[in-house]
Amino acid sequence: MSVFADRTDAGRRLAATLSQLETVAEPVVCAIPAGGVPPGLEVARALQAPLRMAVVRKVQIPWNPEAGFGAVTWDGRVFLNRALMAGLGLSEAEVGAAVAKARKSVEERVEMFSGGRPEPGFSGRTTILVDDGLATGYTMLAAVEAVRAGSPREVIVAVPTGSLHAVEFIARKADLVVCPNIRTGRTFAVAQAYERWHDITDREVQELLIQARDMGLF
Incomplete structure (x- = not known):
């Protein structure tokens, strides 16, 4: 519980792990808004990869x-x-x-959130799907299946925290799951992994995308 200060801290830790992987070729980072955008920006920054929005509801x-x-x-x-x-x-x-x-x-x-930009091209690229956590995994499943249709080189799911059930479920669908904090128990809440937690607003997402644009990532 409370292993990450906030989503930005969690994203930096994800980025540190992903940066060590030799298999990440021509990465594109796809963050699931809203909660996945802060960690997604940190991953994109570390990998110097384009950041795109994987909008799933x-x-x-x-x-x-x-x-x-x-x-x-x-x-x-x-x-x-x-x-x-x-x-x-x-x-x-x-x-x-x-x-x-x-x-x-x-x-x-x-x-x-698109900024008038076309959908990211996945063909032949390593696509990294980022969210702030996996509870049931069903939303991430939809994102993985949608990305697969674009013929990526591989699909990596990167989340700071997840329930054991959801991580095992998504691991059968993605090529790799990176999840530093896996928890078991009768109940699971993504927020419990964070010291500071709030619902990310659309305005906050837009401000983060401005940062990404200034860094040449979006």
Whole structure:
């Protein structure tokens, strides 16, 4: 618990590990906003790699917006956890409404954070997906699958913290998972790994992207 001061500190520690890997060829860092942007910037800075936004939004459970049963990615792909949907007893109308809401959020965020730039080219490159943590891993799964469609050289998932279940789940999908803080237990919260934690605002993301642009990374 509380092993990182904040997301920036966590990103620097991730960057230190990634910098030692011999397999990282022509990297492009794709941060999942909002929480993945501070650590993603630190990784991009250390590797001198372009920083891009991998906009993924969870498809929220109607009565519990903090939880999701799927995800929508920046390229319009929809991933649904069918087993969870069945267990929740969601109607077709509820699923459709939740997907539409997530899709709209993705479109708004892509417009807000893209800076008018085209999607990053993944073909033949090492793509590093960064977030501030893995709880269930389902949002990251959607990001990995979307990146795979671009024929990358390899896909690395880099997160400061994660539940053992989520890390094992994503390790079956990515070529490599870098996660310094893996925790087990009945409950898991990403925030518990940080001394200082708050929800990153859109304004903060935009300020970080200005920093990245000034460094020639965005």
